[in-house]
Amino acid sequence: MPELPEVETVKRGLEPVMTGQILSRVELRRADLRIPFPANLPKLLEGHKILRLSRRAKYLFVHLSNDKILIIHLGMSGKMIIIKNMQGYEPLKHDHMILHIGKGTGVVFNDPRRFGMVMLMDEAEMTAHSSFAPLGPEPLADEFTGEVLRERLARKSMPIKLALLDQHIVAGVGNIYASEALSIAGISPLRKSSDISTAKAEKLVNAIKDVLLRAIEAGGSSLKDHRQADGNLGYFQHSFSVYDRAGEPCPRCKGGVKKKSVIQKIMQSGRATYYCPSCQK
């Protein structure tokens, strides 16, 4: 579930708790999530200082003083929960990794579906790694422009909705914000990627930036139980225009009388897409 805004929110929530602290103990409560935990992970982390956190696409990076980077992906159901005082903390059912930091604080990685991932590499390994080297541009970077997006879509025959989900075209957009951005830009999710003009790509880029920034401002969104790092529920879901709103009138059609101005749900490559057939062309 966590898309770019949720991961960014988690990063911001963890920063004040983790930055500058020593990682005193690392507790693994099973051998793997989606992939095995790195061999000897606790040994390689314990005793080292957390220099800073960063984010790329939907990945969270913890930069350590031994030049290693702890890489965390939250998958669909992953949460990072800050426990101020670990004294007497009883791990919950899906607490898989517990980072003990400073004096008695814990950061718990809880992930019921176990689609999450934990990796450990240095900068050079990461740059070359097949999970990171092919990633597309960060959507919030200035370098992500309409012309850049149009160029990346130019030889793609897949529908634009699926192209937005492709992390090699643009990194960090997931199923919710893909639908939302297309709605804001007035572009049909079914439109062929290579048919997107520079003008439309410009609109779409602005829509992506706009919706991601608003979601970050709102503290990340969630459909079910995603929580910010401090345990508060994100609330951007109340602002979705189309996502999970099948059958409702399209808010972007300004209550037009056209009977088609109702949000539709369709499936594209097995993923739900929500859109308004009358204002998204």
Next chain:
DNA sequence: CTCCTGTCCTGCCGGC
């Protein structure tokens, strides 16, 4: 090469 389908896993919701 490109693109789509299936798969990993648990939880939850709606229908019967």
Next chain:
DNA sequence: TGCCGGCAGGACAGGA
């Protein structure tokens, strides 16, 4: 009330 099928935000392998 209880059971069961379908679906859920992601990423990637494998096959057409």
